[in-house]
Amino acid sequence: MSTSTPGRRRRADAERSIARIVSAARESLSKDPTASIDDIAKAAGVGRMTLYGHFRTRADLVEAALADALRAGEEVLGAVDLTGDARGALTRLLDSSWSLVAESTALLAAAQGTLPAGRIRQLHTAPAERVEELIRRGQEQGAFRTDLPMTWLVGVIQHVLHGAAEEIRTERLKPDETARVVIATVQSILAVPPPPAPN
Amino acid sequence: MSTSTPGRRRRADAERSIARIVSAARESLSKDPTASIDDIAKAAGVGRMTLYGHFRTRADLVEAALADALRAGEEVLGAVDLTGDARGALTRLLDSSWSLVAESTALLAAAQGTLPAGRIRQLHTAPAERVEELIRRGQEQGAFRTDLPMTWLVGVIQHVLHGAAEEIRTERLKPDETARVVIATVQSILAVPPPPAPN
DNA sequence: CTTAACTCGTACTACGGAATACGAGTTCTA
DNA sequence: TAGAACTCGTATTCCGTAGTACGAGTTAAG
DSSP, X not given: OOTTOOOSOOOHHHHHHHHHHHHHHHHHHHHOTTOOHHHHHHHHTSOHHHHHHHOSXXXXXXXXXXXXXXXXXXXXXXXXXXXXXXXXXXXXXXXXXXXXXXXXXXXXHHHHHHSOHHHHHHHHHHHHHHHHHHHXXXXXXXXXXXXXXXXXXXXXXXXXXXXXXXXXXXXXXOHHHHHHXXXXXXXXXXXXXXXXXXX | OOTTOOOSOOOHHHHHHHHHHHHHHHHHHHHOTTOOHHHHHHHHTSOHXXXXXXXXXXXHHHHHXXXXXXXXXXXXXXXXXXXXXXXXXXXXXXXXXXXHHHHTHHHHHHHHHHSOHHHHHHHHHHHHHXXXXXXXXXXXXXXXXXXXXXXXHHHHHHHHHXXXXXXXXXXXXXXXXXXXXXXXXXXXXXXXXXXXXXX
């Protein structure tokens, strides 16, 4: 039903419209997860009826927007060199993807309001697995901790990034500081903790 | 306008109603940040009109609920022994307050939707200062890191707790594991990081 | 050039929630 | 126990958004 679905042949202008709508949806919902369909149509420079012609319901649209964001995320992930020292790889990964994740915070919120929880998780599996893979490698190298559940480690990284987004929005964190701060924080979370002081 | 405001004398039954309403608001909004006024009135076992008699707008009500939650939080914070070793104090603090913060995630979301951002921050200052105080003490003891902005350290703890709440909700984290996981994570974030490997 | 696909305005229904008005009944409190 | 404070149901207004219907105009594609 969305961009990647080869469902049936479409005319070129329709293809173009869809692309603009999905892009506008991503942008609008990332600013305000409650943006109305009308807002999105306007942002896309397209009539509301055209939008309804391609997305029957709001949920359809939100899903397409989320899928698009995740597709973009996977693209970035795919371009990052994750070989070698896991700590270095993690830094590279965060350096090139933190802003993308951060910007999608509100979009995710929109999805959580309209999409079934299972669907969201499903869409996240691919990128999540990449991160999981990296963490596992780091664990095998002895660079990352093994005393916490893998799902938590993956999840908490996301939450830290979303948190960073909010700190930026409320101006408690300067944008040019963010990369350093986020990387330092996540590295600390994944690092092998020192043994508890015996005394 | 809320419980603690001594604005004017109220009859005992009014006082009771307000208490039930605020409590119900906290509970309802913590489950679903979009809960309607009607839902809350029902949950409080009170007529909708009674509610409007005490809270003129939805925003008033949300603010009262948030204030109440924060008041409860401060109470807990006040009861925790924060003296001595900062790491131990942090553990004690998280141990007794993580669930409270976690449960307020949705309530906060409701507030962000209806209250001006500044107001929310204002209400948070008191508890935030307590945490800040603890971190500063830990820094002076050499137990906590000093290479990241204080506002970030305070903020990221909140985000980790909110994240934990979500992981529980989506059943990616077992409730009985949470305290340990959260404490380990936050301790790692605050710990003094090892110097970057020279090679 | 023909036609099917697409665009898109206007008007409409449906729905739900916030807030107000009114008024009758109930319960504190002095 | 008198009266003010409080409770609370019903009805009503207002508003914004999702989604549908219709139909005329425009554009791509074979």
